[in-house]
Every structure is written in structure tokens, then in C-alpha cells.
Amino acid sequence: MQAFFARHAVEVAGELIGAAFQVAGVGGVIVETEAYTDDDAASHSHGGMTQRNRAMFGPPAHAYVYRSYGLHWCLNFVCLPGSAVLIRAIMPVEGLETMRLRRGVLDARLLCSGPGRLSQALGVTGALDGLALTQAPFSLAIAPTRPPLLCGRRIGITKAADLPRRFGLQGSPFLSKPF
DNA sequence: CTATCGATTGTCT
DNA sequence: GACAATCGATAGA
Numbered sequence: 001m002q003a004f005f006a007r008h009a010v011e012v013a014g015e016l017i018g019a020a021f022q023v024a025g026v027g028g029v030i031v032e033t034e035a036y037t038d039d040d041a042a043s044h045s046h047g048g049m050t051q052r053n054r055a056m057f058g059p060p061a062h063a064y065v066y067r068s069y070g071l072h073w074c075l076n077f078v079c080l081p082g083s084a085v086l087i088r089a090i091m092p093v094e095g096l097e098t099m100r101l102r103r104g105v106l107d108a109r110l111l112c113s114g115p116g117r118l119s120q121a122l123g124v125t126g127a128l129d130g131l132a133l134t135q136a137p138f139s140l141a142i143a144p145t146r147p148p149l150l151c152g153r154r155i156g157i158t159k160a161a162d163l164p165r166r167f168g169l170q171g172s173p174f175l176s177k178p179f
Numbered sequence: 180c181t182a183t184c185g186a187t188t189g190t191c192t
Numbered sequence: 193g194a195c196a197a198t199c200g201a202t203a204g205a
């Protein structure tokens with residue numbers, strides 16, 4: 001697992017599509033990711049380590065969790081130092097009822113289709129920042145085969161917005177936005 | 180379907 | 193003091 005993440009974030013982001021991921025038994029299949037590196041003006045790590053982004057400079061295969069717009073939590077997987085992959089959408093498989101309770105919506109497509117939604121559905125908060133993905137409450141299994149991928153521009157950023165660093169599972173109805 | 184806008188607060192300059 | 197790796201509601205085509 002350590003070796004899988006100790007690589008360029010763009011490479012890892014594509015290969016995470018199709019992986020099975022759970023937090024305390026609640027989760028599903030990763031269908032959308034984005035890559036952020038320290039030479040990328042859109043990345044939190046651009047400009048060096050701060051109190052917030054310190055996990056991005058820690059060991060690979062750990063979680064980087066930050067708060068977005070003052071109210072949403074977003075989950076990343078740390079790759080090489082200063083880089084990470086943002087988990088943007090999951091196909092819900094385990095713990096559907098728990099997700100519905102946490103999210104307050106019934107439609108399965110609205111449970112985990114977006115970084116903030118996904119974090120709320122899986123119970124991800126700042127308490128998990130810096131924790132190893134190889135230990136509880138996390139469970140992660142990389143996809144045995146490479147599924148058909150989509151690639152496009154990242155969502156919701158203003159800097160380096162044209163870079164093709166967003167990846168998705170082709171044909172999935174659980175993407176946060178079309179490619 | 181697309182477009183726009185307000186909520187809400189930690190973080191960094 | 194400005195801004196942000198978002199979301200949900202609402203208005204209009």
C-alpha cells in the first residue's frame with residue numbers, strides 16, 4: 001500500500017478509480033478523483049508546508065482532511081511528499097442506511113457524489129487528518145483490473161484550471177459532474 | 180437542463 | 193481582510 005502511494009499523484013489518481021474504500025464499514029467504490037502536486041498553483045501544498053496542509057508533507061498512504069468553505073470536509077490520500085489525491089465521488093455500496101441518515105437524502109446518487117457529500121456520508125472529519133489509510137477506521141483495496149477511465153479538468157478551482165488532472169469511471173451515474 | 184447566489188469559518192497575507 | 197479543491201435552493205429556459 002505504501003509503495004502504491006509513493007508515486008506521482010496523477011498516476012495514483014487514475015489507478016484509484018475502481019478501488020473499494022470504507023470508513024468504519026461505510027463506503028463503496030471510488031469513481032472520481034483529482035490530483036494535486038506541490039508544483040501546481042491549485043494545490044494547498046503549493047508554497048510549502050503550513051499548519052493546515054502538514055499531512056500532505058507526511059508519509060504516503062495517509063489521509064489529508066481539510067475544511068472547505070468553512071463547512072464541508074474534504075478527504076485526500078497523500079502520495080509523494082507535497083502531493084495528494086482528492087477523493088471526489090464514490091459509488092455507495094456498504095452502509096446505505098447510515099449514509100442516508102447522515103446526509104438526510106434518499107437518492108443514492110446524492111449520497112457520495114462530491115467531496116463534501118462523500119465526507120458527510122462516510123463520517124470523515126478533521127479527526128481523521130494524518131491517519132494511516134492502512135489502519136482502522138479505514139479500509140482500502142485497489143481495483144484488481146483497470147476500468148475504462150475519463151480524464152478532464154478539475155472542478156471548483158481558479159488556478160491551473162486547465163490541467164487534465166481529474167479522473168472518473170466511464171459511464172458511472174455517481175460522478176459529481178459530467179466530464 | 181443551466182445559471183446564480185448565499186451560507187459559513189478556517190487559513191493565510 | 194480576502195478568499196476558498198462545496199452544496200443546496202431557487203429562478204428561468
